[in-house]
Amino acid sequence: MSSWLDYTINGLIVGNVYALVAVGLALIFGVSRLINFAQGSIYLVGAYIGWVAVVQLHTPLPLTIVLVAVASAIVGLIIERFGLRPLQNSVRIAPLLATIGISFVLDQLVMLTFSPNPRALPSQLPDVRFQVGGGTIGPLDLLIAGVGLTSAILLFVFLRYSKLGWAVRAASQDRDAAMQMGVDVNRVNQAVFGIAAALGGVSGLLVGMYYNQIDTAMSLQATLKGVVAEVVGGAGNVPGAVIGSLLLGLVESYGVAVFGTSYRNLFAFLLLVVVLVLRPNGLFASARQAPPEPLTGTFIAPSRPVRIPRWALLLAAAVFAVLPFFPVSFYVLQTLINAWLLGMLALSLTLVAGTIGQVSLGHAALLAIGAYTSALLSLTLNVPVGLAIIAGGLMSAALGTVLISPSFRLRGHYVSIATLAIGEIVSLVILNWESVTRGPIGISGIPPLSLFGYELISPTSIYWFSFVVMIALALLQGRLLGSHLGRSFRAIRDDDIAARAYGLSLNRYKSLAFIFGGFAAGVSGGIAAHLYSYINHETFNTQQSILALTVVILGGLGNVVGAILGAVALVGLPEMFRIAAEYRILIYGIVLLLLVRFRPQGLLGTM
């Protein structure tokens, strides 16, 4: 029985750690309705500035905290001024992509400056432990709790009772109205980003000291857990973020208690999905609160898509179709195969995210379902590879739609968060369901691609195969978009209330979109499985989902040609920058930022 007390305390301790990141995310979301993917990177920057202060400058703890807070706040202000402010009048989705680009750049800068090796960040507090239940807590636990709670209370008071706080809240409810009332919205944004960044930096420092370890991979995990905690508490709700974090910590701890360590994150993400389904605005959102997203679909603003003449598309397709006849290296072909496979995934995502407005951040799960289905069918039941891939697509369409259906009643950012969680759940189920998926060992010896008994093993034949499949899916999707169905999809995206009033069944159309999209993604995953011959739970990870979304936004939401162009660009760019070795991802991040800055509606525009 005493163990339960220990699990509870441990849950609260780790929830405490999550709260620091979640509060910063909640603050930014509260004002700019933006999930700041760069928050984890500021946390990383804070940790390394702290390391310099502690290990090289030997500053005492209060000075270290001030130093980290100020330096991180400056980074936050720079991000706001140069990364996000230029985008404030553009599509709502552009800032999201910008924060992803900024996080690439910051993470890479830290990695290049400090090397990717983990470092020790010694705690500057005396090493005394207090016995609580069967375990102990130290002064750092108390300091983290203190910082988390104090900052939440201070922010709450600031938002409720200070003039700038009112301005912040006014701006968050209605930016234009606030501006008309004389609120300097830019100053408000600056204040918010400064405070959130300072908090993020200090949390990186404290968490680094807590584990006596900082490394450059810590930023994505911090963002993921912070986002979960924040949304559970009610996005944009600062005290809610603290309670959401503690709840998350508890659920994880009890999950470990009952089922074992490898189920830990499964419970974190299940909690998120359950909360979102039952209380779509988070646990602590009041009923009177204004809806978190505008009622009409300004989330994805329509823009004039670039019209590409039919002959130009035909010509481009013809050029790529005959490319293998020219002396191009297998490396170029393989890179383009990757682009075609990513293109299929992007077609799928651009349909569900762009055309019907369900921005999914868990799309890699559809790849994984298709890949595992196809691999297992061909390996254990000797199903011919071509049929197995189609079965993978069908399975992905069916299972994906069922899994994602709880998110149908959500809107805007909440869809992204729910799908992110569903994606993680799929990956964790693959890891733990060993009797079927073989767990972490993965599936090896997957037969190569073949069609009607002929093995496709030369890069040229794989190139043609994947190109033809992608073009077929693209044509089908183009046809779909031009039909009655496509118009209904767009109607739901642009104004779901009007669409419903007009008699469209939202869930049915959303399911149709996911069925079609799931098939394309599943086929892509199936082909990848046979191409790689080995897959495990890490092959299709969160980074792939983020990459897919980047491709889609870059190409122009809902834009079929844009999705393919985006895939070619985002597969090609990192390969082109290979000459820059360690710097290539940094350059890639900068190019991404510039593209968002100058083409926020995507290269070819929203369709």
Add this chain to the structure above:
Amino acid sequence: MSNIDRRTLVKGSLAAMMAGAAFSRTAFADGEPILLGVSGPLTGPNAQYGTQWKQGFDLALDEIVAAGGINGRKLAYNFEDSQSDPRQSVAIAQKFVSNPAIVMELGDFSSPASMAASPIYQRAGLVQFGFTNSHPDFTKGGDFMWSTSVSQADEQPLLASYAVKRLGLKKLAVLHLNTDWGRTSRDYFVNAAKEYGAEIAVTEGYIAEERDFRSTLVRVRDANPDGLVLISYYSDGALIARQARQVGLKQVICAASSVYSPKFLELGGDAVEDVHVGTRYFPEDPRPEVQKFIAGFKKKYNGLEPDAFNAYAYDAMNMAAAVVRIGGTDRKAIRDAFTKVKDVPSVIFGAATFDVATRRVKGAMNAELVVRKGQFALWDGKPT
């Protein structure tokens, strides 16, 4: 307008790629170095391991070149960053196989990235020398897949023997990374430990990004073991040891050789004192290849202590040199040379010879270390 965008973009990228390929082709002429391809993570979540490889490679290359190179030619490598992402490792594989200057490939780091590229190397007939690939199926990818990764079937019984026979532990809790490596290792360890008469109280698998182990350690405590076994890398191993001591677990801790790194001591601090580590070599090891490696490493990297991954990479480069000495620059002859190399001096194996049937090396060296006063030291047989 955007039509032009698209075509220029694509054309530009194609031109750049072809230029890259052409460049490496012209660079190949007699007198030029013999080139090895390395596919591994230099950015992304596994970037630290790629940088450690580089350190090990560079040291070995310095020694090889100082000793006159390979039949008068230098040996060099071309490191391509894969981020341990299968999508990029397959593109790199095509790049290497279509570059005639590359005589052999080393890497990748993770199993998904390495094994996704295997079919390409196998079909093109370029050796894929995966020196950290412990996945039992890696060398089953074909006769061009070779590995000097210590087989977990070899390593884990040694660790089990250290824990059970030498330290006298009877009831063990096993914490392992829930990856293909950690899982395979756990199974071999559990089998060996049971065979030596120990009981396995609990096994817990955790994902690589995990940082908080307090609740896991409550489970461990409730299972009431007399020893903890960590099948971990150094960063997570240090975290577990710290948190175990913080929650008041005082049991003996034994860890697999992958924690053997100065970083383990730095990150773990006082908490890793008295942690037992089964390793393949140790600093005071009198074997000449170990002394040469450690002295050379410290000299080249300003007193830095080498770790297990540095040693794997150093050994791999020396093995590659030995193979190229026999096989020359013909790719198939290099494959055949793997069956011929005998007793290559190795930090990990003492003398490495491939078992032609499994394409792996058997018989890793064994050293039983313990952390004493913040340093790895040979265990003196005294209980802790």
